Amino acid sequence: MAVPKRRKSHSRVRTQRAHKAMTAVQHQYCTSCGAPTLPHRACPACGHYQKRFYVKSEES
Ligand SMILES: [Zn+2]
Known part of the structure; x- marks a missing residue:
């Protein structure tokens, strides 16, 4: 194994x-x-990204 010559x-x-x-x-x-x-x-709160909702929230 190679070892460094100097610290x-x-x-x-x-x-x-x-x-x-x-x-x-x-x-x-x-x-x-x-x-x-x-x-x-996507937004962790509502799932919104780039003018669309990609993740269904529990409310809707
Ligand atoms: Zn949001």
């Missing part, structure tokens, strides 16, 4: 990890009910 310094490790920050999840608001939804997904 990475704390500085190198921290420099690598400087680019690994997490970002907040993008979200939009449903045009039908106003609930927050993920982009390119």
